[in-house]
Amino acid sequence: MTKQDLEYFKNLLETKRTSIVKDLGTLQSHSMQSTSAESSGDLTYSDHMPDLGSATMEREKAFLFAARDGAYLDQIEAALTRIQNRKFGTCRACKAPIPRARLEAVPTTEVCVPCKEKQNKSV
Numbered sequence: 001m002t003k004q005d006l007e008y009f010k011n012l013l014e015t016k017r018t019s020i021v022k023d024l025g026t027l028q029s030h031s032m033q034s035t036s037a038e039s040s041g042d043l044t045y046s047d048h049m050p051d052l053g054s055a056t057m058e059r060e061k062a063f064l065f066a067a068r069d070g071a072y073l074d075q076i077e078a079a080l081t082r083i084q085n086r087k088f089g090t091c092r093a094c095k096a097p098i099p100r101a102r103l104e105a106v107p108t109t110e111v112c113v114p115c116k117e118k119q120n121k122s123v
């Protein structure tokens with residue numbers, strides 16, 4: 001992995017991180033009023049959501065709820081750390097270089113496809 005490659009993925013990851021952090025802030029301010037309804041198990045709060053186009057909202061909500069537990073942000077942080085340590089793009093399990101196409105698709109990945117499949121089988 002060349003210095004340019006590392007720069008490229010660093011920018012990619014930082015852009016993703018920035019947009020997640022921004023979206024999380026937006027979600028938090030939007031969901032402030034619905035928190036009590038959510039925690040009491042009353043899911044009708046969505047009837048009172050501002051009408052911003054339900055398909056977009058559903059998609060964004062699904063994405064944000066996935067991101068809200070911090071898992072994806074953690075993965076991005078870990079990938080940025082690996083870029084700093086020059087370990088980015090190397091499989092954590094077998095130490096082989098991860099193909100660039102896979103990194104483009106999943107820049108937060110730590111393992112190559114064969115190792116990922118092995119992991120999935122062992123679970």
Ligand SMILES: [Zn+2]
Pocket residue numbers: 091092093094095096111112113114115116
């Ligand atoms: Zn591997």
